[in-house]
Amino acid sequence: MREFGLIGRTLRHSFSQTYFTQKFDSLNLADHQYELFELVTIDELPALLSKHPDLCGLNVTIPYKEKVWPFLTKVAPSAARVGAVNTIEFTSDGRLIGHNTDMVGFRDSLRSFLSADFRGRALVLGSGGGSKAVEVALRDLGIGYWVVSRNPLGPGLTYDELTPEIMREHLLIINTTPLGTFPDVQECPPIPYNTLSSQHYLYDLIYNPRETEFMKRGQAVGAQTKNGFEMLCIQAEEAWKIWNGEVR
Incomplete structure (x- = not known):
């Protein structure tokens, strides 16, 4: 299973799960899923990662686009230029790389x-x-x-x-x-x-x-x-x- 998701404080407004679920269906990717992860504080991120070892990528929304930085291995030029992260890449060697696609x-x-x-x-x-x-x-x-x-x-x-x-x-x-x-x-x-x-x-x-x-x-x-x-x-x-x- 390849698991993806969105982290934020309140996510009931988000269409991201619907968007990616429909994308996976259209590509016949039955082993892919996208979840919403509401975190009271960004300090809950390590526990989330431990609980979901199949995570392959995360999106980041309000209010954690800046607060997530200390939990990353490095930031890509896009995130460094903007000063905020909205996408996290999980590499095969266990690194977390922050990007900005906003x-x-x-x-x-x-x-x-x-x-x-x-x-x-x-x-x-x-x-x-x-x-x-x-x-x-x-x-x-x-x-x-x-x-x-x-x-x-x-x-x-x-x-x-x-x-x-x-x-x-x-x-x-x-x-x-x-x-x-x-x-x-x-x-x-x-x-x-x-x-x-x-x-x-x-x-x-x-x-x-x-x-x-x-x-x-x-x-x-x-x-x-x-x-x-x-x-x-x-x-x-x-x-x-x-x-x-x-x-x-």
Whole structure:
């Protein structure tokens, strides 16, 4: 049996198990399975690994994309560049190597979302592991940005500093926070939604629900919106390549 899985704190929102189970079925891989592993703290990871000796690969989600680093043997250049891990490779000699496929997933998905002549700046809502992958992708695409968080001592802006002028100058708004994830679908990042226009693009890394409150408020004024499902699919396929030795 080849076993794979996802580690995180709360995973009831995740489609990863469904995605990979369907993939295994389509490839007739009856000896493959994908499980969800909820960890109260990342310190539970060693016990999980001991209990599941057939593990061949893991995905990592909130809030462990940065906290998992001390448990790894090494990090691949992709994770080192982003500063966060969302995929763990299990090598034949027992090493755990951290990778990041979120950056590629977001970058390629964003390319298909923005118009060819987009020249605006971006606001990245949140400063966690997902935000770091988004920031690297934006730099690769030549899109300037500010990070927005609740932390007044952070390197970017706070939500209270989002003036109408800043909102007009930043036409791409990316939610990397968990606000709005199922089942708390009524939540959304505290940006001044009354300043949005039909010129804005709202991208939400959340994919469950399909339309978040953040997206709905953008749609109400004619903004373009997109959820994170395509990003999920792209990063999952990149993880699959890593687990099968196709990426080094």
